[in-house]
Amino acid sequence: MLSSKIKAFLEPEAGLNAEIRAGLARLEQTCTFTNKSKPSTPGPLFSKSASVPKEVAAARALANEQQAIADKAIAEFRTSHALNMSACAALPSLLRVSEQCTRYQTDTATAQAVAQASQQYFSETLARFKSYEDAVDLEAKGCTRPDFAHKLWAAEQVHIVPKLKTSGQQLSDLLK
Secondary structure (H helix, E strand, C coil), X not given: CHHHHHHHHHHHHCCHHHHHHHHHHHHHHHHHHHCCCCCXXXXXXXXXXXXXXXXXXXXXXXXXXXXXXXXXXXXXXXXHCCCXXXXXXXXXXXHCCCHHHHHHHXXXXXXXXXXXXXXXXXXXXXXXXXXXXXXXXXXXCCCCCCCHHHHHHHHHHHHCHHHHCCHHHHHHHCCC
């Protein structure tokens, strides 16, 4: 049950950054090939994309806030379920047959699964933010059309950021 909830939480963004990175790499390769005679010093952005780095920085701060919420909930779960001080922790898993130790194993697995999902989600999110900054750099080099980075970022704003705004609570709810 928990694994399906985690999968449903992670799946929409799974692999998204890899696709973005692959697209940016193709654009950069094409740009390098077609602009061999031109200097590749970035120029100023006179498009909507100029605001993207500031917006990405704000989103990065939001991601860090949400990660802190999830981390706090996981720590509180571990404390409230006495996972840090349980006598069952000292026993090999084969000897954990009492009801208390069975509950300990279940709670430990839950905490580990949610912590791993949190780590995966936020590392993917932060890596994707770096990709948007790289898209701005490509646009500044003249490798893309004006507003390319802005349009890419706008898709993130519409489809992904609303979930990010509540991600800490969503991850916390998986512990219940």
